[in-house]
Amino acid sequence: MSEHNYDPLVQTGITPSLETPQTYWHSTHRCKSQPSLSQQHTCNYLVIGGGYTGLSAAITLAEHGKDVTLIDSHQPGFGCAGRNAGFILSGSGRLSLSAIEDKWGKAIAQGMSNEFEAAVSLLRNRIDQYDMQVDLATGPYVKLAHSTKHARQLLKSAAMAQDNYGIPFTPLTQGTVESRFGIEGMFGGVEVSGACLHPLKLVDEYTKVATSAGANLFYNTPALSLSEPTQKNAPSML
Numbered sequence: 213m214s215e216h217n218y219d220p221l222v223q224t225g226i227t228p229s230l231e232t233p234q235t236y237w238h239s240t241h242r243c244k245s246q247p248s249l250s251q252q253h254t255c256n257y258l259v260i261g262g263g264y265t266g267l268s269a270a271i272t273l274a275e276h277g278k279d280v281t282l283i284d285s286h287q288p289g290f291g292c293a294g295r296n297a298g299f300i301l302s303g304s305g306r307l308s309l310s311a312i313e314d315k316w317g318k319a320i321a322q323g324m325s326n327e328f329e330a331a332v333s334l335l336r337n338r339i340d341q342y343d344m345q346v347d348l349a350t351g352p353y354v355k356l357a358h359s360t361k362h363a364r365q366l367l368k369s370a371a372m373a374q375d376n377y378g379i380p381f382t383p384l385t386q387g388t389v390e391s392r393f394g395i396e397g398m399f400g401g402v403e404v405s406g407a408c409l410h411p412l413k414l415v416d417e418y419t420k421v422a423t424s425a426g427a428n429l430f431y432n433t434p435a436l437s438l439s440e441p442t443q444k445n446a447p448s449m450l
């Protein structure tokens with residue numbers, strides 16, 4: 213596998229020499245480059261990884277007045293934050309709530325549904341609160357069926373999510389899909405609420421908010437090893 217095709221799921225080492233992926237997002241937006249850490253530094257909270265997860269954690273900590281530093285091995289948007297589809301949806305993208313319920317039971321599915329909804333609310337609230345310029349486009353989000361069997365599955369799953377978890381949907385017939393979207397050869401589908409944005413613009417806006425809130429951000433700064441804190445409340449980092 214070439215360095216260009218770095219896949220975090222199969223590679224274990226990370227080095228700042230890995231190239232930024234060639235995605236549509238990277239070709240339409242260049243994230244602001246950030247400084248690297250070049251000297252001894254201490255902090256009370258260290259966040260490793262400056263994708264959405266790390267940036268969101270840094271924002272929350274900084275908003276609560278905590279002394280937080282974030283490091284990332286690359287420049288902003290190197291990871292999945294620069295490789296995803298940009299959809300804001302209440303779901304995992306892999307298993308439907310009915311599949312989750314079948315696998316792990318209703319309580320787990322309800323807990324995950326609550327987390328999906330909370331994550332969407334957190335993001336939407338932050339976009340509003342900080343007036344983030346992320347090319348936000350509000351849905352609906354449409355799932356199309358490529359066979360009659362798939363259409364039945366989509367409908368069943370959407371009806372279950374509506375009945376058990378209060379997530380509304382609108383069924384779409386084959387005729388509606390053709391007349392509304394001009395797409396032929398589909399077998400109907402379902403429409404749910406959703407939105408999308410430019411993932412790298414979100415990275416830049418999150419970076420801006422985290423910095424303004426007082427977090428220290430350093431990129432091209434990989435975590436190479438972790439060790440026990442040497443002093444109370446002052447974890448060592450590099």
Ligand SMILES: Cc1cc2nc3c(=O)[nH]c(=O)nc-3n(C[C@H](O)[C@H](O)[C@H](O)COP(=O)(O)OP(=O)(O)OC[C@H]3O[C@@H](n4cnc5c(N)ncnc54)[C@H](O)[C@@H]3O)c2cc1C
Nearest residue numbers: 261262263264265284285291292293296297298299434435
């Ligand atoms: C093809 C695809 C499509 C997707 N579509 C969507 C979608 O439409 N909507 C949606 O909500 N989600 C989508 N996702 C999921 C979403 O992109 C991820 O859930 C999200 O980006 C994860 O954020 P993260 O911060 O955890 O990881 P990342 O964004 O990957 O960030 C991890 C960061 O950690 C850094 N790092 C790694 N190791 C080290 C180290 N040792 N030291 C320092 N830094 C390190 C990396 O450089 C990277 O910047 C998609 C994912 C993929 C792959």
